Amino acid sequence: MRATRFFISTLKEAPADAEIVSHKLMMRAGMIKRLGSGIYNYMPMGLRVIRKVENIVREEMNRSNAIEMLMPVVQPAELWQETGRWDKMGPELMRVKDRHGREYAIQPTSEEVITDVVRSEIKSYRQLPLNFYHIQTKFRDERRPRFGLMRGREFTMKDAYSFDRNVDGLKQSYQVMFDAYTRIFTRFGLEFRAVAADNGAIGGSGSHEFHVIADTGEDAIVYCPSSDYAANMEAAEAVAPSGERAAASAALTKTATPGKAKCEDVAELLAIPLTSTVKSIVLTVETEEKGALHKQVWLLLLRGDHELNEIKVSKIPGLANNRFATEDEIVEHFGTRPGYLGPINTSLPVKIVADRTVAMMSDFVCGANEADFHFTGANWGRDLPEAQVADLRNVVAGDASPDGKGVLAIQRGIEVGHVFQLGTSYSESMKATFLDENGKPQFLQMGCYGIGVTRILGAAIEQNFDDKGIIWPTAIAPFEVVLCPMGMDKSEAVKEQVESLYAALLAAGVDVILDDRGQRPGAMFADWELIGVPHRIVIGDRGLKDGMLEYQGRRDTEATAVAVPDMLSFILAKLAGK
């Protein structure tokens, strides 16, 4: 490609509404252009990256025997009503009426449509397993679109759906996709991690997220550096501390802690470690029984330095539909307002659940259910009955790994892929069955597998940039190599050399752009550093008089002189990762 036949549009400054680095750099590099809130034009430079991402995804999906098709953007409401998602999904689901008043969804995902296709196409177990995928425009009406392609409203996604005869088959199909995703993210050239995930609201069992590692990532991901354990924060298990609970050594003492409602303040006042304190979280669950509203108040106990994990809490029997208790409910059950609550001497009985760590504590400090007072020296079994124990908290760095093979570390990630065992949730609600070997109808076992194609661009940049701009991995760079001639219009030698190298690179199948715009070197270099092309060759009279060209990798701090006849093989070796 010649730059004069392409469209290059760079900006010195990012627009004010660009908050994060990938958004700023994509705007400045002319990769995207805002059309509306969370809606972007993909400019020619950005589209090249998208196509490279799509092609890698497509190749690896095909290699895994997934079959490409294309499902529509505008999907009839009836299918979404069959699964109940028409009502369950909130305003994120963009809805539209046609001229006859019929309702449609602008698709955010295609479980309903693929299940509709498959239930009419699949008759027999002999047709299984099957895996269909498509790469399509999607829309999610985010309440607050932001961060460019990271949380846009219109975006491109690859979604695949597998269909199997039984759970074993599903697990196999899932593993095939897991492996394909591992190849895909490896080929992108991005540092990533697959982490066990909660199976969430979508139903089913078994799920992994693929995260691109980046300090700016909005998700915390948990891993064990000495084993292959990895999970997202929602799913990472906090195991019980090892060993026995220490024996009580202090007496239960009501201690004045005036104005110290937080564990941190109490610890400071009493000059004890925060890890000796216990904090109280009060939840309410309302259920309707025979038309009457029944209200149950729960007290959850966490060590003072730990954080509640709401996903884990919602899985405790009886706590699925909890909410935080109101102040009135708290006063009614504890006899005091929040800040001094604890498990001892509540006004009314409450159900108590202690986190695994709290259940192993002795001589701990907790609220006394009286304003401005805490108990010190509290001990299980002696001062209060042993409570129900559960994993209630987020793990922290240094926690023991659940696989027993070391301690956990935490890093930030950006979720770009998700594989999910759906089971029969969709096939049951949409009556998608096949006939098994005995001629009996069975529900199809489904899996779903997504990759946020346009989101990859944002994530790749969050991981790979410097103060000059983007640093694309070669596999998804808009161009692999840029040729920068110095004074092409003035020097015949430069013109000849750059044209011959350009032709040789094209012939070798290299995705090269020749910057023939005639810009000054400073502006030209700044453009390509901003755009992030990974390999740059400078052709100038100064080097040519010694028969040399200049190579510089985007991460290199200095240029390398390469003799003219060696440059082609030098670049091919670079592109081959040598």
Next chain:
Amino acid sequence: MRATRFFISTLKEAPADAEIVSHKLMMRAGMIKRLGSGIYNYMPMGLRVIRKVENIVREEMNRSNAIEMLMPVVQPAELWQETGRWDKMGPELMRVKDRHGREYAIQPTSEEVITDVVRSEIKSYRQLPLNFYHIQTKFRDERRPRFGLMRGREFTMKDAYSFDRNVDGLKQSYQVMFDAYTRIFTRFGLEFRAVAADNGAIGGSGSHEFHVIADTGEDAIVYCPSSDYAANMEAAEAVAPSGERAAASAALTKTATPGKAKCEDVAELLAIPLTSTVKSIVLTVETEEKGALHKQVWLLLLRGDHELNEIKVSKIPGLANNRFATEDEIVEHFGTRPGYLGPINTSLPVKIVADRTVAMMSDFVCGANEADFHFTGANWGRDLPEAQVADLRNVVAGDASPDGKGVLAIQRGIEVGHVFQLGTSYSESMKATFLDENGKPQFLQMGCYGIGVTRILGAAIEQNFDDKGIIWPTAIAPFEVVLCPMGMDKSEAVKEQVESLYAALLAAGVDVILDDRGQRPGAMFADWELIGVPHRIVIGDRGLKDGMLEYQGRRDTEATAVAVPDMLSFILAKLAGK
């Protein structure tokens, strides 16, 4: 590709709602699957054809220095309001509100968005010319979607937009696109014709449609077999008959024609040719002048066997906003009801326009403005004043070609492409300017260029099918070659031969499918004839014992025996069109 790793789903019968052959065959061949009215899933077999069409389009657009980008499906209403199309477009424009109540269009086309992009990107004449294109999903809420992909609601289209400094530049950009389209449709392997078109409601001047020729096409296209003149019916000019008008030879005579309101019936009653009769069409134009409604009645005269061309009529000064006159208006002006109207002796004055052919008639028959009476022997200048003359009618086969090089013929076509000189209509309404050499702002000269990607599939089939199924041109066939082994699971020789040929074809870059489903020959052949793969190779023990394979082209009536070692070069020659 192995058939067992692909998804093949054929039907014996087409669904009842499939009305035309391409729709029926695409449904039966498992290329598309209906999701809703005018909305289809593109199944794996159909998507392969779409991708081949897209790739040819993309290659030729790139070759023409058009630059690919991607504009969104969901577009803010504000831009559509700037050009007035938000109001002008009827319910065909699908409109949607987001969670904040803001309005958006589901794009049917992207003139507004590209003009918005360009007005902020283009500052100077030095950046011009430019041509941007995208291949994107579009939606048009047709009142009555039908004919499968021919008149669907959701469809894929390539649309390109050129930007130039002046009309000369626009004309050059237009010609480049015209030539690209010619290459594209030639590469598809379809019989097509580019025809001059009316510039329609979109504004601007200069337009051609590209039609795929098919007897079932819904458009009549006009061409001259002995020259390169071609136009669609709206635009084809009906020239005046050559020579002089014959002198009057009969007297004007009021003749009783009781109950004969139509020219055909009058001609039959009077035993004269239909070409001696003149029919009357009455139009009304209402204009508001200084708050008062002014009404003008027009009488258009056509030869009895000719048809009115409404596009031509609307271009006559004063007739832009015409409607058919009401019966009351007719009675008021002509003193009689429709059926016996004519230009002689009207009750009130009307403006008369004679078609070019009518203006050359003498001794003609027309209504006498009295029920059950016609005039015979009517003559211009003698019985009524010479009237305003214009081209009012559709051409018919045998009319003189406007280029004077022969006579016109008419064939049926399916419009699949359209190139259009928009001029400054969009740039003016959206204030898209550039600075010229003198630093003065000028409006951008725009062109737009569309190809209905998914519609190509329907049109290709309407042109190429037989009673067995589809006959794809090789360039856009889902597979170029199908290998049909006879008893692959029983014969080691067949298995060995088919695998070796399959590997050789893949290595030669042939897009081949190996049908390893183990079906009976009859069913297998029927599937591939229905799907329309252009080249078939049968591998069976019967031929192999003589060292032979069987080749049959999809249009061949008989198979050709080809020696095993010759088959690869034989097929490569076929694919090269030899």
